[in-house]
Amino acid sequence: MTTAVIFNGQGAHYQGMGMDFIEHYPQAKKVITCASQVSGEDIKALLNEDFSKLSQTRYAQIATVATSMAIFRSIESQLPAINYMAGLSLGEYSALMASGMLSMEDGFQLLKERGNLMSNHCEQLKKDENIVMEAVLKAPLEDIQQLVNQVNQDERHLYIANLNSSTQTVIGGKQSAVDQFKKLGKEKGIKKTIPLAVEGPFHTPFMEAVCQPFRLVLDQVDFNDAEVPVISNTDVKVHQIDQVRDTLTRHLIEPVRWKNTIDYFVAHGVDKIIQIGPGKTLGNLLKREKKAPDYVVVDSVDDIQGLESFLEG
Structure with a gap:
């Protein structure tokens, strides 16, 4: 069995996402606490009573990745050996954190800065x-x-x-x-x-003004060797530690090649994909492909039983 784990991007969020994991798993609570401390935001509140704020990129990015990581850490011990990871757009940061290429603290700090830069630029564009x-x-x-x-x-x-x-x-x-x-x-x-109800023209040259300031932020972040290869949806190659900053900068202005990412998995023998995080967007995209690996979505605690059956099958 060759397995890939994938993570959703911005726009997949919904009110109450991840709350059942936060209530049942200490690993999830630890992730949310870390994200709150680093960002200075009450992430748990953003997922519920302050959910309307997630229409802004500065809040949506860190809340979505925090939810994905909370779920991932909760079920990590139940996962098989993972051969690849990837994430659509923002989800690529979830993959980098889950793979160990970015620490939790550095990842959330990076997302805080990225979200602010992107939101500020989008406000100016409007x-x-x-x-x-x-x-x-x-x-x-x-x-x-x-x-x-x-x-x-x-x-x-x-x-x-x-x-x-x-x-x-x-x-x-x-x-x-x-x-x-x-x-x-x-x-x-x-x-x-x-x-699409998005704040700005992400992954187009309209975001060019964000590249230089974000690169300065990236230069302050330590990246580690990944425990699991992460496929970039900018160039559809495995992220390399000496090139990751350049690739993540280009990620702001170049197309997300998600279809090509799935094709990469197929070409490398992936036969099972586990989508982790809020919503079922990536699973729905896979459902429409004629040639795609089997997949399962883990979005709630109730999905864990389905994960076990999927892996046994």
Whole structure:
């Protein structure tokens, strides 16, 4: 059995996420305490009564990763030998922490700084530009790329941000550019796009202003040799300690290649995937792939029994 563990990204959060683990597992409580101390925020409160704050990246990032890590630490002893880890977008930081490449304290400090930088920049962008992100469904990537190129003939205002699956690609750009894409897309048979409720145009060059200050933050963080290889969804390679800072900086402005990450797992013989953390987004993406390993989602304490059956099967 070759096993990969994957972690959800920002946007998968929901009110009360992880609370059952916090109530039942001391390992989960320890993670939440650490995240609260490092961030200066009451993470448990963010998961419940202050949940509305998670519409802001500065709160959503650390709360989502804290939840994923709380679940991971709670069930770690029940997991088989893990061959690979990865995480979609923000989830990559959960993978780096779970793999031991980032300590818990350094990881949460990094997320605090990253979240603040990204939120501040997004607030400035909203004053200057009307930039949106939309998921394009059931359209070939080649067609989407052609349309993006067509929209950008005069000036680059539209980018591919996420290659989530063979049936879902996310684009981000100025509202006028997205509207033009949708108009041209209808002529090409692209019928469905879904606006995304995100704070900013993540994983596009619109985030360029965040790169240099974030790199300065990364330079202050110690990275360790990973206990489990972590696949970057920026270049779909195993993170290397001498290149991780460069890769995480590029991660801000380059597309998330999640479909390629799953293809990497398949090519390397992964036959079981365990999604850990809030929501079922990554599991739902896997469900729609013709060639994908079997998977299970661990989002609640009730899911643990299903995990045991999945591993036995």
